[in-house]
Amino acid sequence: MFCYQCEQTDHSNGKPGCASAKGNCGKDATTADLQDLLIHAVKGIAQYSALARGLGRPDREADRFILYAMFTTLTNVNFNAARFVAMLREAAQHRDRVKKAYETLAFAQGVAVQEPAGPARWQPGANVGELQAQARLVGVDAGFETLGADIVGLRALVLYGLKGVCAYAHHARVLGYESEDVYADVEAALEFLARAPVQANALLEHALALGSVNLKVMELLDAANTGRFGNQQPAAVRMTPVAGKAILVSGHDLGDLETLLEATQDSGVQIYTHGELLPAHAYPKLKAYPHLAGNYGGAWQDQQADFANFPGPVLMTSNCLIEPLPQYRQRVFTTGPVGWPGVRHLEHGAFAPLVQAAFALPGFHESAPEETVTVGFARHTVLGVADKVIDAVKAGQIRHFFLIGGCDGAAPGRNYYTEFAEAAPDDTVVMTLGCNKYRFNRHAFGDIGGIPRLLDLGQCNDSYSAIRIAVALADAFECGVNDLPLTLVISWFEQKAAAVLLTLLALGIRNIRLGPTLPAFLTPGVLQILVEQFGIQPIGDAHADLAAALARKAA
Incomplete structure (x- = not known):
């Protein structure tokens, strides 16, 4: 196995990546290999799905399977090798059905039938051993020795961002919200990866394009959550x-x-x-x-x-x-x-x-003394009092906004986010989302003129709220988002976070602080590109980073 898609990645073997019998997440080598092969199989479905869509015949069943299959390969989702063997068989069935429909349609329309190479021609092995042998040829590090770490890393950035896109889209789909545009974008991204791209510029361009796709997906998921359950309320x-x-x-x-x-x-x-x-x-x-x-x-x-x-x-x-x-x-x-x-x-x-x-089971024998935290400050809540927020900024009551959010984890260094949030001055507002909030959501932040200093925007799935709030503030102050007194301090862990990061970069947001460790697939060469183009910065000392953020905006 080889895997370096999350923050748990092993760094002890020179080449970063979990490559032993068991990954640091608990995933065994068989499951890891089968997940790689499932990604390969899904690319084959997408190759034919894209062709069929081009002739006006999308396949909704295949599109839904793609989202689900991709989701199962995210970090800490599915560790059951038997389930992946079954999904590989199912993937081949979807591919064959879409292929047949495409060929029939092309013949009927008088269009030359195309026969894609690579994943589209894959046939599942007869047993787990044969499937593992196939997987070793198509793993995430395939071609590492000839292509180099930077190209493989950029290719992984596209793949991992796409995994996050598919996970968010699946969340929306199970609530009844789907988009043909999103399905087409997912197919196009998989078809692009199926062509085994090796050009750095093309890979980075597709990564940023996925950021734009993810914005559409997060908007769809926001509509699904609020349409089904109502707008969040404190x-x-x-x-x-x-x-x-x-x-x-x-x-x-x-x-x-x-x-x-x-x-x-x-x-x-x-x-x-x-x-x-x-x-x-x-x-x-x-x-x-x-x-x-x-x-x-x-x-x-x-x-x-x-x-x-x-x-x-x-x-x-x-x-x-x-x-x-x-x-x-x-x-x-x-x-x-x-x-x-x-x-x-x-x-x-x-x-x-x-x-x-x-x-x-016994349940709780008695009630414990009540303790509470407050949630419910997604975009509808915050924008509902936007005039008060804007007035507080203009009056000098609110000096700065910090978005301190993302994934939590067990790795050393995550108390940085606690220190940063709790050290934020009393005239600043802390917005948070994702499970990173547990680092500081019981701290007494108080309020500024009735506006809570800690605003919990929701799940990592609610990143769309943070974007809408930032854009609304920028519009109110007639400036760009990068000109706002706003600093993003993001903790990453897995592929949903990679998708959100690509969305922020696609929107042109600069100077994001990212940690606690940088993704292993962001090689020094790839990181340098992101630093030069977007000002990405690894986190450092919490108090020094806080002072630098306040000084930069004050200047």
């Missing part, structure tokens, strides 16, 4: 348990949470969110359920302690799964793209076994 979320039977829901999927809330209504079972689902409490339709009791635990990397201590079953709905420990493994269920060998997987909405487990 809400105090209980962070301590109440007595009673309990289910914990982790991941990102609001639709699964709603389905479970409906299934447990009037049952006496309390539902708790975990990790990235904390912002669910800000949506009117979800918080209307009285048994959405609160949030339990912290960010995803705390789950082994959180899940072990939780006295009920746990449902994982999307990325952020860590190997379930023996003391609670039998209480964990997965759904959607998530999987772990030996852990029970439930099809969407088929949550009866989960509810039965809740009744069989």
Whole structure:
């Protein structure tokens, strides 16, 4: 195996990347190889899908499979090799169906039939051994010795950004929101990668183009979340348990949470969110359920302690799964793209076994003293008081805005974000999103003239809100986003974060501070390009970076 798609990447072997029998995320070599091969197979579907689309015949079933398959290969999503063997067979079936439809259509329209090379011609091996042998030829580091680290790194930047795009698009799709333009863009990106590009400029151009695609996808997901559940509203979320039977829901999927809330209504079972689902409490339709009791635990990397201590079953709905420990493994269920060998997987909405487990387990014997955090400051909330914010800036009450957000993780150096946020002066506003918020969301930031100094914009999925807020402020002050008293201090971990970073770069946003460590696929050569063109800066000392940000804007 070789994998360097996330911050857990092994750096101990000279060439950065997890290359042993097991990655640092817990993914074994067989699963890693099968994931690489699935990406190859999906490229083949896209090659024929793009041709069929060009003749006016898109294939919605194949497009949906592409999003789902790509999502399963993200960090900490699916570790079940058997599921990937099945998806590889399914990928070949989709490819063959789309190919046949394309050829029939081309013949009917009198168009010469094209026969794409590469992934489009792949045929699945007869067993796992043969599939692994195929995978070794098409892994993310294929051609490393001849192409060099920079080209392979840029190619990975395109692939990993595309994985994030597909994950966000899948989140929107399961809520009933789809876009033919997005499907066409995803197909085009996969078809581009299938041609094995080796030109640095072309790869960087496609990476930035994916940033623009991801903006469309995040807008679609924003419409899906607000259209289904209402606009976010400020809400105090209980962070301590109440007595009673309990289910914990982790991941990102609001639709699964709603389905479970409906299934447990009037049952006496309390539902708790975990990790990235904390912002669910800000949506009117979800918080209307009285048994959405609160949030339990912290960010995803705390789950082994959180899940072990939780006295009920746990449902994982999307990325952020860590190997379930023996003391609670039998209480964990997965759904959607998530999987772990030996852990029970439930099809969407088929949550009866989960509810039965809740009744069989003890739940919380007594309520703990109430503690809360406030969420619900997505774009509708903030823009609803934009006049007050603008007046406070003009009056000198608000000197600077910091967006301190992104993915959390267990790597050393992440207390930088805590130090940065807590050291931000009292005349500054801290916006946050993603699970990075758990680093400081219990700190008492206070307010400025009634405007809270800490504004929780939501999940990493809600990055669109941050962009809309920044653009609205720039319009109000008749300047560009880069001219605002705004500093972005971003923590990255996996491929959704890569997609969001590409979106920010595509929008021309400069001087982003990124950490705690830079992605391994951003080689020194690739990083230099990003520094020169976009002013990307690795994080340093929190207090020094804070002072530099304030000084730059003051000047």
